[in-house]
Amino acid sequence: MKAIAVAGGKGGTGKTFVAVNLARLLSSRDKTLLVDADVENPSTLFALPAEVKEVKQVESFKPLIDEAKCSKCGLCVKNCPEHALVMLVDKRILYFEDLCSGCEVCKLVCPSSAVNRGLRVEGLFKYGSYGESLDVVVGELKPGIRRSGFMITRLIEEHRGLFEKYSYVVVDSPPGSGVGLLSVVKEADVVVAVSEPTPLGLNDLKKFLTLLERVEKRLKVILVVNKHGLPGGLERDLEEEASKRGLPVIAIPYSELVVKSYVERRPIVDLHPESQVSKGLVEVARLVSS
């Protein structure tokens, strides 16, 4: 199994577009799984008409304190690693759901069995497929929940066994440079860094490449300059960044065909296989699998 993280600092660079098309190309060689780990804004199912076959609710532990049993010893508060529990002067315990990681330490340390198991819904996992050899798993955080790191970790850990059944696992990574992105990149053998020739694209690419230096594992990194040829674009600066680090660069030209493929909800490599955009994507697939 080869794991490929398609990532980039900012949102809107075309990360999902590259991930979907790359997965589609690789699936024509061998069994491929596309994982949407952009849990706050998963959009692979808008770019690929995959048939969703199963939806599973993702739940996590939430402490429910039984006041009748609680001796107010404070051990749960003292041992909570996230400081999600606070004891007031009148000995009432306050619970801050946004801080809670669901680790269950409070339940384990309670000497009075006063911490009961409550559940909270974090989001959904959706399972689908497109054609014979491309399967899709989408992680989708419930609106209003701010625990994308938890959801991404759960998405990876719960499906690690499944990954092994595929020759290629393509992960559409979350934007930014946070813990969620780092946990995706740590799983990868190859990172496809998608950027665009704008000042923001350049700035975020630099941040992302610096983040990659924190990953101890040796990674193969490929830079994709999407929307190449934008008037006044910073292609040369992006290429210099890549050259400093010895990274291969693949240009994907700016094209209205990309918008068309989104509107038609079909991978451009299927719709317009002879286009320059598809040729760039084929080159990405070649480098990824070589």
Ligand code: SF4
């Ligand atoms: S589950 Fe963990 S993080 Fe949440 S309140 Fe209990 S000890 Fe704290």
Ligand code: SF4
């Ligand atoms: S550890 Fe148990 S008994 Fe002690 S304060 Fe917490 S809930 Fe109450």
